[in-house]
Amino acid sequence: METIRIRTPQSLLQLLPRLVGEVGAPSLVALPFSDGRSGMPMALDLPAAHSVEAVARAIRSSALGAEAVVLIACLPESLGAGPLPLRDELLGVAERLDRAGIRILELLAIAPDAWGDYAHPDAARGPLAELDLLDDPAPGVPAPRRVPGLPEGDCGAAGQAVATRLEALQRAELDAARAAPIEALELAVALAPQLDSGPGALGVDPARAAALAAVLVASPLLRDLAIELAIDGIDAAQHTLAASQDADAIAGGTAANRFMGVGPAPDAERLHERLRRWSAIAEAVPLEARAPLLVIVGFLQFFVGRGRTAARCAELAMAVDPGLTMAPLLRDIVDARGAPDWVLRPDVSAMQQTGGSGADAR
Numbered sequence: 001m002e003t004i005r006i007r008t009p010q011s012l013l014q015l016l017p018r019l020v021g022e023v024g025a026p027s028l029v030a031l032p033f034s035d036g037r038s039g040m041p042m043a044l045d046l047p048a049a050h051s052v053e054a055v056a057r058a059i060r061s062s063a064l065g066a067e068a069v070v071l072i073a074c075l076p077e078s079l080g081a082g083p084l085p086l087r088d089e090l091l092g093v094a095e096r097l098d099r100a101g102i103r104i105l106e107l108l109a110i111a112p113d114a115w116g117d118y119a120h121p122d123a124a125r126g127p128l129a130e131l132d133l134l135d136d137p138a139p140g141v142p143a144p145r146r147v148p149g150l151p152e153g154d155c156g157a158a159g160q161a162v163a164t165r166l167e168a169l170q171r172a173e174l175d176a177a178r179a180a181p182i183e184a185l186e187l188a189v190a191l192a193p194q195l196d197s198g199p200g201a202l203g204v205d206p207a208r209a210a211a212l213a214a215v216l217v218a219s220p221l222l223r224d225l226a227i228e229l230a231i232d233g234i235d236a237a238q239h240t241l242a243a244s245q246d247a248d249a250i251a252g253g254t255a256a257n258r259f260m261g262v263g264p265a266p267d268a269e270r271l272h273e274r275l276r277r278w279s280a281i282a283e284a285v286p287l288e289a290r291a292p293l294l295v296i297v298g299f300l301q302f303f304v305g306r307g308r309t310a311a312r313c314a315e316l317a318m319a320v321d322p323g324l325t326m327a328p329l330l331r332d333i334v335d336a337r338g339a340p341d342w343v344l345r346p347d348v349s350a351m352q353q354t355g356g357s358g359a360d361a362r
Contacts, residue, residue: 010130016029027045030071047086049088053096060102070105073110115128115131147272162211169215178216194206213281224240265342275297282296292321295317303340318331
């Protein structure tokens with residue numbers, strides 16, 4: 001593993017996309033450190049006066065074993081020359097972390113026009129353009145995969161096409177899809193990138209496949225299968241389907257454990273690709289039918305370590321369908337665990353994958 005030395009706030013801000021990935025504003029990024037090594041980054045809501053303690057508690061619980069943390073407030077509005085926003089709230093978070101034995105290495109703000117340092121609020125703001133002029137503090141380190149955000153909107157032409165197909169679905173089509181659910185879900189995922197291109201020359205229609213998938217995942221079992229296909233592949237999903245006698249049964253013990261983020265890491269390429277494709281399907285489905293898809297996307301966001309977005313998927317799903325029990329469960333898992341084992345403890349997860357054993361190396 002390459003060692004990267006961060007000597008200035010500017011170099012830290014330069015590295016932020018590679019350390020954390022894309023972080024939407026407004027948010028608070030917390031990067032924990034232990035023995036000089038960085039841990040799993042967190043993205044939380046910016047604190048308000050009433051939520052300072054809750055934000056500090058979330059950082060403490062998600063940064064177990066860390067002795068220091070960097071906090072970066074990602075702000076949606078330009079900084080200009082006025083006072084740094086949320087200074088009192090962020091200093092309140094820093095004070096509570098310090099009392100818990102976690103010192104603050106940096107407390108910075110970054111906005112569309114400039115960055116600032118809460119430790120030096122009267123200092124001149126640094127324009128973002130200056131960061132492009134600095135030497136790369138980590139040459140050769142690749143940027144992380146792009147992770148989609150919360151599925152929103154109606155996806156334009158794709159949304160209209162899927163809504164039309166949903167209204168036109170016939171009982172025979174639904175019965176055929178339910179008789180071969182894995183094939184139907186896999187077809188929808190495979191065709192997701194062509195959702196706005198219309199039926200193909202051979203009559204294969206991505207919007208119809210997405211509409212069928214949206215109806216299928218209203219069943220708890222088939223929603224579980226869609227998630228299991230993303231993390232463990234077709235063989236695991238076929239085993240779960242064969243073991244189930246009830247079409248609406250929830251995941252068995254092994255699958256449920258996986259949904260908690262326990263066990264070896266899934267294939268990263270498949271997981272990220274499934275996240276992108278299920279997000280595209282969710283955006284194309286009308287909002288009133290989107291709740292089960294938001295649960296799928298939320299679990300996949302959790303699996304890649306994006307707890308904040310996963311929680312928002314759960315919250316939106318609960319708002320769309322208050323009776324969808326899997327949505328509050330997802331929210332509880334995110335609150336309790338923050339991220340899956342393979343994100344929090346990748347060394348241990350790798351040992352589980354290869355059948356090895358050893359102490360927690362975190």
